[in-house]
Amino acid sequence: MGIHHLKLAAIMVGLLSSTSLIRSTPNTEITSVLCNTEVYTSGDPFATSLAYVLEELQTKTSSVNKYNYYNISPYPNAFAYGHASCNRNLTSSDCTTCLGAAKTTMLGTCQSRIGARAVLHDCAIRYEQYPFTD
Numbered sequence: 001m002g003i004h005h006l007k008l009a010a011i012m013v014g015l016l017s018s019t020s021l022i023r024s025t026p027n028t029e030i031t032s033v034l035c036n037t038e039v040y041t042s043g044d045p046f047a048t049s050l051a052y053v054l055e056e057l058q059t060k061t062s063s064v065n066k067y068n069y070y071n072i073s074p075y076p077n078a079f080a081y082g083h084a085s086c087n088r089n090l091t092s093s094d095c096t097t098c099l100g101a102a103k104t105t106m107l108g109t110c111q112s113r114i115g116a117r118a119v120l121h122d123c124a125i126r127y128e129q130y131p132f133t134d
Helices: 003-021 045-063 092-109
Strands: 030-035 068-072 081-086 116-120 123-128
Touching (some): 030 092, 045 068, 045 092, 045 123, 081 092, 092 116
Antiparallel strands (some): 068 081
């Protein structure tokens, strides 16, 4: 093996080993945002339930199998139901980052709505005041 081949081999090994260090950010391009037409007021117990559900969705989805998480608030006077999912090719931290962007988009577009959904390229988040499975 000539010196040229050894240099080429060393470069290839270096390139291949460095690909595991390359990170990309999640694609947070908005696909769709849907808002329920009904609203809740700031003093409504649903606001407390919703805050709980959204926090759980953002923090726990990235640690569950297949990044697919459903939850319900523990407050029986005004239940809130939620679902979040991420592209399974994301890292756990990128899933959390994407869901943060989805939550911000959803709440910014659907202020005080009793149901909403934001679908981004790499993740989705949804909440309602009734149980759902999709």
